[in-house]
Amino acid sequence: MQMVIGGWVSKTISEITQLHVPDLVKKHGPSTALELVERHGVRAHAPSLQRALRACASLGLFTEDAESRYGPTPLSDALTADSPVSIKAITEIFGRSWYTVWGGLGDALRSGEPQPKSRLGAEYWDFLRSNPKEMEEFGAAMKANSNGSLRGVLELWDFTGVKTVADVGGGFGHLALALLAKYPELRATVLDMPDLEPIVRAQLPSDPGVTARFTYQGGEMFADVPAAEVYVMKHIIHDWDDERCVALLQHCVRRMQGDGRVLCVDAVLPPAGDTSGTAAKLLDINMLVFIPGKERTLAEWTDPYRAAGLRVGHVLPIRDNFGTSIVEGVRA
């Protein structure tokens, strides 16, 4: 039953996070639902909020005393905006448009078709393009989810000596900017949708030593990619079917300078018969319901790489939320 009611848990945590309760109890200390509403401006019906907080405390998210005061814990801290491991933005989106799309999972299983068109009125990337607020929230969610995988790339891949990197579908540029901060000789270009550019510009770090080496290129990644020695595509390949992936990888191979590399950062599922990798397998269901993408086993990575003129080199597992690895592509 705990698994069956997992959807209740996810939705309740999302709603509490959208009301900024974790931030408020971190700032003001243990509070009752009434105090949160009357003193700290939470827009909720206090008795109902109290019931949700009681359930969350039972899950270990908050402390609870005999006066029904709810206080912060290390778990609620991860749901606050200023935590170094914040997953606030992705938790919020789980309970909003993503929850709506997941309502179509049964239809996706029956038809094999992504559900944003029937649930949100458009295919997912088009839905984001025509809803700037959603696009910003999605970008923030991806950035939040990147905390772990970003650290893993910085720790596991040595960019010493590399002059240029292109982060294709690099979102807000969080990975590229972290690489630039670590490697002073590196220049980085992020290619992503043109509509993201103003948000990326508004969030650039103040260090001119970093920003001077950063380029944002708004464009269509299936049309072309910028020239670079190393291509990074983090959580991109899992968004697309094999045909699109081969096209994208071919662009990278064609534009790759010198003895370059393509570094895809995505899950590598264990082979059939190995029941580990639960988080990545659930992420695969997320792909199923949203877009024509999927998570891949090593064998399923090999085929698109080969078709694009690459071979799979090192596969380096990153310890993040979704069992992600760096899958190195070397010119064949």
Ligand SMILES: C[S@@+](CC[C@H](N)C(=O)[O-])C[C@H]1O[C@@H](n2cnc3c(N)ncnc32)[C@H](O)[C@@H]1O
């Ligand atoms: C799953 S997100 C990954 C973002 C980022 N790489 C990360 O790991 O946080 C996919 C990204 O691909 C971008 N994208 C989708 N379709 C695109 C296209 N046709 N051309 C350029 N970027 C695209 C989205 O805007 C989004 O930022």
